[in-house]
Amino acid sequence: MNQVIVQPMQWKGIIDISETQDFTAEDSACFAEVRDVLKKYGVLDKYGVSLIHKHFDIDSDECLLEHTDIENRTLTIKPVKKSAIEPESTTITVWRLTEGDKLAEVGCRCALGPNGHWGRHEQY
16 A cells, blocks of 8 residues: 655745746646546545745745634635644645655644634634
């Protein structure tokens, strides 16, 4: 049986948002293939694709954490010390697929609460 190894994403080496390139015809062909694979496995409505980029550096002992304010319809993402994150109280929302034995890196988690999200950002 293959072991799936997922580790926290190290943001060094990820390009700044200002250095990203526009979506191309080649990207469109790639997306079509990714869509077809997701459909084949019945997860087309579960997973998608995001642009891997950064806006600032994140330390190796940090992870991005999403907080949702449902009432105000606001999503805030900020770096938090990994030691302050309880994995059982979060859901991974962003992975970066990698080569080799390590399948993916965790890029972001969403803080959960009784209704699925924390109602207040002050909780972290």
